[in-house]
Amino acid sequence: MKTTDFIRTLLVFTLCFIANVTIFAGNPDGKLIYNAEEVDGVKVSETVYKMNNGLLTNYEKYCYKYNDNKQVTENLMQIWDGDNKCWNNHMCIRYIYTNSDVTINYYEWNEKKNDFILLPDRTVTMQN
DSSP: OOOHHHHHHHHHHHHHOOOOOHHOOOOSOOOOEEEEEEETTTEEEEEEEEEEEEEEEEEEEEEEEEEESOOOOEEEHHHHHHHHTEEEEEEEEEEEEEESSSEEEEEEEEETEEEEEEOOGGGGGEOO
């Protein structure tokens, strides 16, 4: 029963994260193309390209880190800066696993501090 509740809760938070990313990203004018990179059976990054006048242009990038149990420990989101031709940090989600819990911390990039800032109202701990 606890496993089912954990999976449901994780699914809800995943959907909330996707909705949050969609709100931050706005509404792109073209189709999005996804290119995932896997190493040893786990996705380590995913680059999202946007179709722009028949050309693919960088749009978003996700980088993933894992622990020894192949559980995601960090999900970094970057947005393409076309003017400066570089990836800029946008958001980071960090997962902390204990014996029976997982804590999910959301961070937003702060350019002035040049660091991620914890968003405590979005921190969630779920029982496994």
